[in-house]
Amino acid sequence: MIYGKPYTYFLNREGGTKGLLFGCLILLLPVVGPMVFMGYQAEVTEDLERDPDILDHDPFDLKHFSRYLTRGVWPFLMSLIVQAIMMIFMAVAIAAAVGVGYAAQNFLVGYASFYLFLIPVTFIATLFSLPLMLHVQLAGKLRVGAAFAFSSRFLGKLWGQCLVTLFVHMLISSLIGMAGYAMCCVGIIPALVIISMAQDHLSVQLYRIYLAEGGDPVGSAAEIAEYDDDDH
Secondary structure (H helix, E strand, C coil): CCCCHHHCHHHHCCCHHHHHHHHHHHHCCCCHHHHHHHHHHHHHHHHHHHCCCCCCCCCCCHHHHHHHHHHHHHHHHHHHHHHHHHHHHHHHHHHHHHHHHHHHCCHHHHHHHHHHHHHHHHHHHHHHHHHHHHHHHHHCCCCHHHHHHHHHHHHHHHHHHHHHHHHHHHHHHHHHHHHHHHCCCCCHHHHHHHHHHHHHHHHHHHHHHHHHCCCCCCCCHHHHHHHHHHHC
16 A cells, blocks of 8 residues: 555646645535535546556546536435444444443543544444445446445455555544644645545555455446345
């Protein structure tokens, strides 16, 4: 895994700074903005997957606004599913914290335990969301059953590598986020753009490893057949 390139490739290409600016402006739009940005992310993920150096991708262009919006519908819907799953995990963390607080007869103990439960729960939920989002990006459509089947196979092969990658990404993202907040909070949106684009690059790197270890490509006849077999 390469951990430096994901946070610089987007800015180092021609038009990278303009793409960052457009990305920030787009994210300020309610609902539509995130969908457009997710559509662009899906196209970048496809471009990176095709490039042996995991670098080449089309710059953000406002003239493709409608195309990004159309492409972003499916990742946006998947993100809602992921958020729903994370809410379930969070409810489990809350229930566990309440149980601990009740057993200890101490509100502060329950409050502290909530965060102790929340950290690993959030980490696990994020771990499962990575291959789900990757699948819908590469498939170009939402196939919930196939996405979950892919996620299971993906993590079955790479769970250890995914854990390390996610941990490193969270550390670097925290530093980038703090730098954004340090700029009177104005830099937090550019920081979010960089962090999001970095996650796509890391996902493609993991996908390459998954394929190298015998995983079926997203959308291949073998993947579809395996999903159909599991579904019946």
